Amino acid sequence: YTYIKNKLAATETVHRSLARKWIVMLFMGTCLLYCARMTMPICAVSMAATFNWSKIDSGLVLGGFFWGYCFTQILGGHVSDKVGGERVLVISAASWAVITASTPLLSYLGSHTLAVMTVARFLMGLLQGVFFPSLASLCSQRVVEGERGFLMSTMHSASNLGTLLAGGMGSLMLDRYGWESMFYSTGFLAGLWALIVWQCFLKGDVTPKQMKTRKDSQWGLSRTRWLSLFKKPPVWAMVITHMCMCSTSYTILSWLPTYFKESFPHASGGVYNIIPWLIAIPSALGGGYVSDFLINQGYNVASVRKIMQFFAMGLSSMFIMALSGSISFHSAVIFISAAVGVSSFTSGGVSVNVQDLTPSCAGALYGFMNMMGALMGLVLVSVSGYLIEVTMSWATVFSLITLVNVTGLGIFIIFGDARRVDLEIYSQDSVL
Numbered sequence: 563y564t565y566i567k568n569k570l571a572a573t574e575t576v577h578r579s580l581a582r583k584w585i586v587m588l589f590m591g592t593c594l595l596y597c598a599r600m601t602m603p604i605c606a607v608s609m610a611a612t613f614n615w616s617k618i619d620s621g622l623v624l625g626g627f628f629w630g631y632c633f634t635q636i637l638g639g640h641v642s643d644k645v646g647g648e649r650v651l652v653i654s655a656a657s658w659a660v661i662t663a664s665t666p667l668l669s670y671l672g673s674h675t676l677a678v679m680t681v682a683r684f685l686m687g688l689l690q691g692v693f694f695p696s697l698a699s700l701c702s703q704r705v706v707e708g709e710r711g712f713l714m715s716t717m718h719s720a721s722n723l724g725t726l727l728a729g730g731m732g733s734l735m736l737d738r739y740g741w742e743s744m745f746y747s748t749g750f751l752a753g754l755w756a757l758i759v760w761q762c763f764l765k766g767d768v769t770p771k772q773m774k775t776r777k778d779s780q781w782g783l784s785r786t787r788w789l790s791l792f793k794k795p796p797v798w799a800m801v802i803t804h805m806c807m808c809s810t811s812y813t814i815l816s817w818l819p820t821y822f823k824e825s826f827p828h829a830s831g832g833v834y835n836i837i838p839w840l841i842a843i844p845s846a847l848g849g850g851y852v853s854d855f856l857i858n859q860g861y862n863v864a865s866v867r868k869i870m871q872f873f874a875m876g877l878s879s880m881f882i883m884a885l886s887g888s889i890s891f892h893s894a895v896i897f898i899s900a901a902v903g904v905s906s907f908t909s910g911g912v913s914v915n916v917q918d919l920t921p922s923c924a925g926a927l928y929g930f931m932n933m934m935g936a937l938m939g940l941v942l943v944s945v946s947g948y949l950i951e952v953t954m955s956w957a958t959v960f961s962l963i964t965l966v967n968v969t970g971l972g973i974f975i976i977f978g979d980a981r982r983v984d985l986e987i988y989s990q991d992s993v994l
Contacts, residue, residue: 584648585713587759588697589720591655594752595693596724597731598662599627601748602683604732605741612741613675626680628940630687635933638692639699639925647700647925650692652764656756658689663749666742694932699925701917715850715909719843722906726839791927791983796919799977801931803912806970807875808935809942810963811905814882816943818898821956826891834895838902846906849873853910863918863980871911871978875971878905879964886957911974918980942966 602609606620615623642650661682668678694717701713728748735743792798822834849870856866881901885894916928942962949958 584763585716587755587763588651588700588713589716591651591755591759592693592697592717592720593724593727594748594755595655595658595690596721597728598658598686598748598752599690600725600728601662601732601744602627602665602686604728605736605744608736608741609669609679613669615676619676623676623679623683626683627687627690628936630684630689631691632687632933632936634688634691635695635929635936636926637929639695639927639929640923642692642696642699642925643923647696647698648759649764650696651700652756652759654689654692654696655752655759658686659749659752659756661686661689661749662745662752665745665749691932692929695925695929698916698928701914701924712847712850712854712910714914715846715848715853715906718850718906718909718913719846722839722842722846726836729835791920791923794919794983795977796979796981797927797983799973799979800912800915800919801934803871803875803970803974803978804931805935805938806966807905807908807912808932809938810875810966812936812939813942813946813959813963814898814902817946817950817959820950821885822891822894825956826894829891834898837895838899841899841903842906845903846909849904849907849910853907853914864978867911867915867918867980868975868978869911870907870909871971871974873904874906874908874911875967878902879967882960882967883964886960912978915978915980919982920984921982922984 603624606624609615610620638650638654665679665682668682669675671678697714697717728744731747732744735747792801818838819835822829853866853870856869857863878901881897881904884897889897916931917924920927946959946962949962950956
């Protein structure tokens with residue numbers, strides 16, 4: 563008995579050690595993902611001057627990413643559920659690393675630079691679209707319930723860090739080495755990450771095995787009808803709430819620099835472009851830690867998810883509405899930093915809820931959620947631009963963001979849950 567107990571303890575220690583290494587590598591991968599994603603927006607002004615692009619041309623190139631990003635969400639999650647999310651992550655990372663590094667070469671490949679760059683950006687979106695669905699699949703298969711919030715919040719903070727690093731690299735490298743250096747650097751680093759993960763984590767037998775707490779039959783949801791899944795109120799409540807959360811985040815990210823530039827023209831751009839995202843990094847980590855702590859202390863998982871989502875959508879909306887009045891620059895920075903910071907609590911809320919409800923197909927369902935969130939984000943960003951143009955008032959946009967947030971939050975509080983629903987569907991199909 564003592565031998566078996568020691569053996570199990572040693573195995574658990576090895577598993578946790580490998581899990582920590584995976585968290586570190588996934589943190590770095592997410593950071594590099596956002597570095598590569600932000601490279602084109604950062605270099606867009608310099609590239610427009612080089613290739614004589616208009617604002618419409620630049621918008622076409624930048625928008626190509628989001629259209630590609632929508633297409634592979636479900637496919638990436640489905641494949642990850644079947645073959646393992648870690649392999650999909652590495653293969654996709656190696657692919658978009660090559661595209662990133664080769665972008666400067668492609669830009670001088672003939673006279674149709676605009677078309678080539680738009681296609682390259684579209685392919686970048688296609689390949690990066692599988693990342694977060696694969697991450698959701700990996701998390702549902704390898705991470706226990708009481709640790710998922712911290713993992714997802716860690717990845718959320720990595721995305722903020724990646725955005726900051728891209729901006730910092732751009733400010734240092736654009737003037738000294740040209741816009742091409744940004745693509746070469748981020749592409750090389752991403753390729754190096756993919757190579758390290760492949761050699762050290764996937765090539766041998768060092769990856770932690772999937773959790774054995776589930777019966778194999780529970781992973782057979784792919785043979786059931788997805789329509790049955792969406793008849794479950796907690797599932798569509800989760801999807802709608804995620805759509806609302808993504809769309810408001812995209813809108814804030816897209817229009818925040820314009821708001822500050824028009825409202826406070828003499829303010830330093832480095833302040834409002836950096837401070838909110840610096841605040842978001844520890845806030846995301848703290849939110850994930852708190853959610854996991856509450857669950858491990860015995861609190862109801864569904865209640866914890868709803869509490870975290872209240873902070874992410876409810877409290878953040880209060881700070882956003884505070885921007886509608888006549889306020890000083892420093893107050894505006896404080897309010898938007900607080901809003902962005904608490905919105906990161908969604909990593910312990912609806913963003914991880916898919917792993918509670920449907921761990922057997924978490925990747926595919928998260929892909930669907932992310933696809934719908936990206937599409938709704940495109941719509942809300944466009945509508946916000948129209949409202950700004952017509953009303954000449956930022957209060958209208960902030961009111962729209964609040965309305966969308968409150969709607970999603972209300973649906974999640976009323977219909978959200980954290981009990982597995984894929985097992986119920988499996989049982990019904992077995993009886994049939």
